[in-house]
Amino acid sequence: MLTTIYMVRHAESPYTAGEERIRGLSPDGELKSRQVTELLQDEGIDMIVSSPYARAMLTVEGLAGKLNLPIETYEDLRERQFADDSYLIRDEQFMTQVQNMFSDPEYALPGGESSKVCQQRAVPVMFELLEQHRGKKIVIGTHGNVMTLMMNYFDPDYGWDFFIETKKPDIYKMEFQGTRLTQVTRLWKD
Structure with missing residues (x-):
């Protein structure tokens, strides 16, 4: 039985230190979140889940409203913790x-x-969704690092090179037979 996961990386969100959970979308991010709704509204979505971070939820909120579906949040889908709040990473060092x-x-x-720790917390959510909602079409509102690490678990070709090519927002349709990934299709068009 085919189960489909739509990974939706959140739209553009202006960075503000200390506001990881609550920062919203930029005006461009709001506009593109409407495009996410347009792209996915006719896919036959059964369920929408998200990181609890505002930018991820706001990116899929319009779709949830259009389809009259709740957004179920999973704490383990939150973005990777890059460092302790007291450890400052200069902008020019961040991507390195x-x-x-x-x-x-x-x-x-x-x-x-680490990538390993982040993956170990997020991937069980995928398995839970794949096992409890077989045959369904599920949207996951997520973040670039977490999305890449979850996809990497099922196919090691999804790593750094993939991550740096993703956009905000971005959408990847992942098809599974049971818990085996069979196909990935990028749906977002720049």
């Missing part, structure tokens, strides 16, 4: 540090999550 995390699954900044 993320690349280090993808290159070495055990690498983590002080107080942060």
Whole structure:
């Protein structure tokens, strides 16, 4: 039985230190979240789940309203903890540090999550959805790092090179037979 997961990376969100959970979407992000709704409204979606972070929920909120579906939040779908709040990463160092995390699954900044730890918390949500909602079409509102690490669990070709090519927002349709990934199709068009 085919189960379909639509990974929806959140739309553009202006960064504000200390506001990871509550920061919303930029005006461009709001506009593109409406395009997410347009792209997915006729897919036959059965269920919408999301990270509890506002930017992820706001990206799929219009779709939920259009389809009259609730958004179920899962704490374990939150974005990767890059470092402790007291550890400052300069903007020019950020992507290099993320690349280090993808290159070495055990690498983590002080107080942060390694790729391995982040993957170990997020992937069980995927298995829960695949096992409890077989044959359904499920949207997951998520973040770039978490999305890439979940996809990487099922196919190691999804790593750093994939991550840096993703957009905000982005949509990947993942088809599963049981818990085996059989196909991935990018639906977002720039």
